[in-house]
Amino acid sequence: MNIKRVFVPVLFGFLLSACGGGPDASYSAVEPGAGTVCSLDGMRLADYPGPKAQIHYTTGAPDFFCDTIELFSVHLRSEQGRRIQAMYVQDMGAADWKHPQGHWIDARTAFYIVGSDQHGSMGPTIASFADQAQADAFAKQHGGKLYRFEQITPDMVSLDGGVLNDEHS
Numbered sequence: 494m495n496i497k498r499v500f501v502p503v504l505f506g507f508l509l510s511a512c513g514g515g516p517d518a519s520y521s522a523v524e525p526g527a528g529t530v531c532s533l534d535g536m537r538l539a540d541y542p543g544p545k546a547q548i549h550y551t552t553g554a555p556d557f558f559c560d561t562i563e564l565f566s567v568h569l570r571s572e573q574g575r576r577i578q579a580m581y582v583q584d585m586g587a588a589d590w591k592h593p594q595g596h597w598i599d600a601r602t603a604f605y606i607v608g609s610d611q612h613g614s615m616g617p618t619i620a621s622f623a624d625q626a627q628a629d630a631f632a633k634q635h636g637g638k639l640y641r642f643e644q645i646t647p648d649m650v651s652l653d654g655g656v657l658n659d660e661h662s
Contacts, residue, residue, distance in 0.1 A: 520549045520579040522597030525557050532556035533563050533652075536614060542591045543613025544621045546600065549579040559614040561621055564600065565650040585620050586627030596623075601642045604628035607649055609637035615652060619645070 525538050525545065538545050538559045546564035549555040553575070558564045561582050568580065580600035587596040590611065598621070606620040606628055620637070622628035628639055640649075 522547060522581040523555060524595060524597075529557050531559040531563065531614075533558065533567070539592075541614035542593070543611065543618045544583040544585050544588070544593060546580070546582045546621075547597075548577055549581075551576040551578045561605070561613070561619040562615050562650045562652065565619065565645050566647075566652055569645070569647045569650065582621035584623040585631070586622045586624050598623045603642060605640045605642070605645060606632045606635070606637040607640055607645070609635040611635050619649070 525547075527537075527539050529538050530536060531538060533556075536559050538557060541559050544561050546558040546561050547555050548558075548564060548567060556567065558567075564580060564582065568577065581597040582600045582603055583593045584596040584598045584603070585593070588594065600621070602623075604622045604625045604627075606622070608617070609620055609632065611620060612618060620628070620631055620635075622631065625639070631637075632639055
């Protein structure tokens, strides 16, 4: 047995976890309570349809969001200073769109539909799914295009809720 083949991966894993660079099993999704408010705008999560999201940091309390667009907006901002440990979104293949509860999945492994006709708290939203077939079926029914987490770009996550394009002022 080659000691280097065993020792180096174990040492690397230890160092990675000590630096906070790897996933930590102590983090898991938290079900928001009835009074939980969005970390960005103070809106009650329970008051709005569509997928919710949460970010857990290496220190401090998690942030909750009443819309997946808000999660991506925070994650993709270059000025985001806190170290993210875990991110969760709701699996809309299992959760009720109008009153989503539970069904939290790792945001980084989810399938996303951008550009559907379904709205969340901020107007048009990004639907999240654990299963690609369910995401494809949703897109077929409601429109939109499938993306993976790393394909979502800042220009896809405008927080204006469509206000800038509203011609009914």
